[in-house]
Structures are given as C-alpha cells and as structure tokens.
Amino acid sequence: MKQTPELDLVQAKMQPGVLTLKGFLGNDDRKLADILAADAQSLGNLGITTTAIAGRLQQLADRGTDLMEEEILVENRYRIKVRDDRGKIPSPWGDGLFEKGDVDLFDTVTGHSLKWNRLTLRLLSAHGFCGGLASEYRLDPQRVQEVLSLPPTSDN
Amino acid sequence: MLTAILVICALTGGLTILLLIAESVFANYGEVNIDVNKGEKTFKTRGGSSLLRTLSSQKLFLPSGCGGRGSCGTCKCKVLEGGGPLLPTETPYLNDEERKTGIRLSCQLKVKNDIKIEVPEELLSIKEFETVIEKITDYTHDIKGLRFKLAEGETIKFRAGQFANLFSKPYDDVKEETSRAYSISSAPSDNRAIELVVRYVPNGMVTTYVFKHLHEGDRVKLIGPFGDFFLRDTDREIVCIAGGSGLAPIRSIILDMIDRGITNRKATFFFGAVSTRDLYYVEEFKAIEKQHPWFKFIPALSRDDSGHPYARGLITNVVADNYNDMKNIEAYLCGSPGMIDACEKMLTGKGMPKTQIFYDKFS
Numbered sequence: 253m254k255q256t257p258e259l260d261l262v263q264a265k266m267q268p269g270v271l272t273l274k275g276f277l278g279n280d281d282r283k284l285a286d287i288l289a290a291d292a293q294s295l296g297n298l299g300i301t302t303t304a305i306a307g308r309l310q311q312l313a314d315r316g317t318d319l320m321e322e323e324i325l326v327e328n329r330y331r332i333k334v335r336d337d338r339g340k341i342p343s344p345w346g347d348g349l350f351e352k353g354d355v356d357l358f359d360t361v362t363g364h365s366l367k368w369n370r371l372t373l374r375l376l377s378a379h380g381f382c383g384g385l386a387s388e389y390r391l392d393p394q395r396v397q398e399v400l401s402l403p404p405t406s407d408n
Numbered sequence: 409m410l411t412a413i414l415v416i417c418a419l420t421g422g423l424t425i426l427l428l429i430a431e432s433v434f435a436n437y438g439e440v441n442i443d444v445n446k447g448e449k450t451f452k453t454r455g456g457s458s459l460l461r462t463l464s465s466q467k468l469f470l471p472s473g474c475g476g477r478g479s480c481g482t483c484k485c486k487v488l489e490g491g492g493p494l495l496p497t498e499t500p501y502l503n504d505e506e507r508k509t510g511i512r513l514s515c516q517l518k519v520k521n522d523i524k525i526e527v528p529e530e531l532l533s534i535k536e537f538e539t540v541i542e543k544i545t546d547y548t549h550d551i552k553g554l555r556f557k558l559a560e561g562e563t564i565k566f567r568a569g570q571f572a573n574l575f576s577k578p579y580d581d582v583k584e585e586t587s588r589a590y591s592i593s594s595a596p597s598d599n600r601a602i603e604l605v606v607r608y609v610p611n612g613m614v615t616t617y618v619f620k621h622l623h624e625g626d627r628v629k630l631i632g633p634f635g636d637f638f639l640r641d642t643d644r645e646i647v648c649i650a651g652g653s654g655l656a657p658i659r660s661i662i663l664d665m666i667d668r669g670i671t672n673r674k675a676t677f678f679f680g681a682v683s684t685r686d687l688y689y690v691e692e693f694k695a696i697e698k699q700h701p702w703f704k705f706i707p708a709l710s711r712d713d714s715g716h717p718y719a720r721g722l723i724t725n726v727v728a729d730n731y732n733d734m735k736n737i738e739a740y741l742c743g744s745p746g747m748i749d750a751c752e753k754m755l756t757g758k759g760m761p762k763t764q765i766f767y768d769k770f771s
Contacts (some may be wrong), residue, residue, distance in 0.1 A: 269581030269584075269613070271579065273582065274581075275581075310677070318724075318750040320682065320722055320746075321682060322711060336747065337612075337744060338653070339589065346479050346497075346500060347500060353745075354747070388611075
C-alpha cells in the first residue's frame, strides 16, 4: 500500500495532542500505509474481517450500555464496563464525529483485555485501522481473535 | 553534477519567490464588508481568512468543537450572499437540506469578498471572557468545581442551563489552545463569575489540563454562553435527572428558580451515582429542600451496599418507581448520552411526550 498525501494528513492528525491527548499510534513509527497493510495481512491470515470484529465488539458493548458504568458479566466470560462521556471526538479521516466513552473488556478465559470506543470501531470497520503498536486502543488482530474466536469469513 | 544541483536550487528558489509575489498580489482580497443578520451587525475587515476566524476576530463566536481544523463540522452558518461555491472539505459535514439552504462550514469558507450571513440571534450575545480561577474544589475523586472571576466591570448574561467553552493552554504534547464545552453550574444572578463542573475524562485534552495543570490564580479564557437547554416557561411540574457532571446545569436551573421566585412548579431532582464517593452538593440540595417545599432532592446509588440513606438502584428505575403517569410533567436531563437515552425511553414509557423532554448531550 502506498503512503498517499491523504494518509500523511490522517497520520498527522493521529499524533499525540492533536485530536486526543495520546494520539492513535502508540509507539509505532511506521508509515500509516504500512500499519494498515500489516494488519490487513494479519487479518487475512486469520480469515477474519474488520467488519466482523467491529460487529461483535459492538454487540458486546451494547450489553453494557444503559448500566451507568456498572460492570456486567456477558456470556459468562467477558467482564464489560461501558463508560459514557459527554462530547464528541472527530475522526482523523474527517468522516464524522463520534460520541466519547470507552468500553473495557476483560476476557476471563484468556486473561486478555480489550479497549475500544465508537471512534476506534469506526476506524477499524471503515478504514481497517487497528491502532498503532502499544497504543491503548490497539485491537491487535491476533489478540482479538483469541478473545472473540470469530468464525473465518470468505469475503476477506 | 554540482552545476545541475545549483541550477535546480536556483530554479526552485526563483519559483518560490514568484509564488510569494503572486500570492501577495492575487490573494490580496482587500477590505470586505461582513453583514450579519440583515444589518444587525456589520463590519469591514481584510479578506483572506476563514469566515470562522474573521467572525471571532470581531468577537462573534460560532460554536466550534475542533478550533477550526475542519474536523468537527459544528461551525455551520447560513451564507445568504458572497460565499462562493461549496468546497469539497465542507461537503462531508452538510446534508442535502443544509446544502440547499446555503449552510456552510465557516472554518473552511475563505472570505474573499463582501458576504452576508445569518446566525442564530443568541450567538450575538456570546462573549469572550478573560477570567482568573478564583477557586478549585475537589467535589469527588474525578469531579472538580471551578469558579472563574470575570475581569473588573465585566458581567455575563446567560440562561440557567447553558454552557461555556473553556480553553486550555498548550501543555506537554498539546501544542495548540484547545477548548471543550462545560455546563455553567452557578446562577445567572451571580453574574460577576462563572462556575463550571468538570469530570475527568481519561486522556481528555482539556480535562487533563484542568486536573493536572490548572491552579487557582491562573488566567483562563472562556467563551459563552451557548446552548438551548434551559427551563421552559410553563406551569408544568418538572423532573430533573442527572449523573456525574450533569448536575451542573440542573443546579443553575434550581438556583435560578429560587432567585426568580418560581414556587408554583413542583420540582424533583434525581441524581444518579454509583456509590457515595460519587455524590456532591448533597448538603446544598438538602438545605434547599428544607427551605423550599416545592423542591425535592433524591440521590440514588446504583452500587453501594453500605447503610446509606439514599435511594438504591439505577436512576431510571428509581425515577420510574416514583411516578405512575408522567404525561403532564416536563423532564430536564443532563448526563452521558447513554443515561439520557435510557431516561428518555423510561419517560416516554410513562406517558411523557417527547416534546416535554429537554436535554443537552453536547452533541
């Protein structure tokens, strides 16, 4: 994948202190095109799609909404807490504003944790962006698959 | 080889100089006339800046969530004449109806000639305030109260329930001034100061500034008031429901009702929290309850098994348990989008028409 001028602009907005305090890239110093290509490759190898991941994570998040930040055990496996904050956050791709608030998931089987919000789900499903390495919101394909055990899809 | 490099450098330098000269000649738009609301406010200014920046230089502040970076889509404004063609950077933020009616994204539209615009009337009363932090109070483990003193001779006029934008200064990785909206918690009668309630948002750019870098005595810029969340002028009984920092505008509304002598409307304030450590202003509201028979305060805790005297359970359930038919009641909600959605569902289920439910999601 080529690092286009558009991706340069998006990557600039992903730096710490531009749209969010810590940014979206963690300690990842690769070009955004390379990050996207590497994660697309991993997803392809696993046989899962970003749409399927985003759909499943949203389904889990829905179980924890309207609970005023109460933690809930879902499917006797996932401990989920949904935090809602006032205000909206813009997408670095400039394709919308997304309500703030995080979902924290702890998988009691694998011991792994995942964290996401409405914006990071959008970045995943619409742009294939899983987050930079070591970023707090990274949805690493391998880890996500260990937690969610999604069935392989053919449209990947 | 060296000659070739020198020639390329000379050509590039020459082209740069030419471009700079061309910009100063061709992009000099001279003086332009700005007409706001059909002559209500007019001014002359130099063209060339964005409409948002041009208006704010004249102290006319359109709401903006991203400070004019073209990524939030909130600084919309109706352009009657002189806006030029719609730009590709505006289109993702405008729907068909908005495009047809001349709505533009003011941070993207460059003022190149005389322009006529229309803004909501209340925006003309929005002001920039250079304030000094008079007091910072820790209300809970993640909520602070801020009292800003206005400059000598300055006053603020606002409706109880409205909000203001607080500007953080650059710090750490945040290289630019950033603003976020917070509800005003003080009463309109307290017009020499502004009080805000701020809940810490993990990794939030402005809340991190407030919690880690702001001190009493610091100078802070505020712009406001904004918003259409305020007590409607009816005789209906009211129910206020809030959580977290959502208490702020409700406090302002209740204090304003006292100041204005509105005693004919029964008002009940349900405040939802997780545990006792999330409660604040309880003593003040209990004192109001004692002095004013029309007011009742019901805090509710969703997860606290200690022997506390408050209601127990999710706030939606606690409110639902207190009413049968709510069709003649008005509701004022302030809190997270999730809380507001859950409350709206419960209230309409109890017969309350949607037109009697008011909230500010800061959306």
